[in-house]
Amino acid sequence: MCDFLENGFMCRGDGFTQEVGEPYNINDIVDPCPKCNTKLFLEEAKITSEVLAKDCSGKTGDKAWLASIQKAKQFLTEAELTALLQSIGVVNALSMVDGKAVVKPFNYLKPTSTLYTRP
Numbered sequence: 704m705c706d707f708l709e710n711g712f713m714c715r716g717d718g719f720t721q722e723v724g725e726p727y728n729i730n731d732i733v734d735p736c737p738k739c740n741t742k743l744f745l746e747e748a749k750i751t752s753e754v755l756a757k758d759c760s761g762k763t764g765d766k767a768w769l770a771s772i773q774k775a776k777q778f779l780t781e782a783e784l785t786a787l788l789q790s791i792g793v794v795n796a797l798s799m800v801d802g803k804a805v806v807k808p809f810n811y812l813k814p815t816s817t818l819y820t821r822p
């Protein structure tokens with residue numbers, strides 16, 4: 704059983720989190736658990752950072768994306784995180800520059816040179 708618990712949210716055991724003390728509702732697909740559902744957690748973080756230039760706390764999409772990676776890092780080895788980010792590929796996160804939304808891309812694809820070079 705996953706023991707994720709943070710900021711009043713806990714893993715409910717099926718890969719999603721819920722507020723502590725709330726009744727369990729299987730139809731309630733809420734936020735993926737960063738600990739036991741890390742891939743989906745990052746995939747959703749990618750989508751959010753690409754559509755939301757600034758969240759309610761004033762955090763820009765690119766900052767939110769980086770914060771999600773930091774969170775995922777606690778539950779993965781460096782190699783697992785690298786593999787996951789490579790499977791995600793490119794994240795076109797939104798940021799704010801002078802009050803305007805701009806795209807700030809993060810590219811996790813392997814550089815072409817390493818794909819074709821053999822030691």
Ligand SMILES: [Zn+2]
Pocket residue numbers: 705706707714715716718719736737738739740
């Ligand atoms: Zn969990």
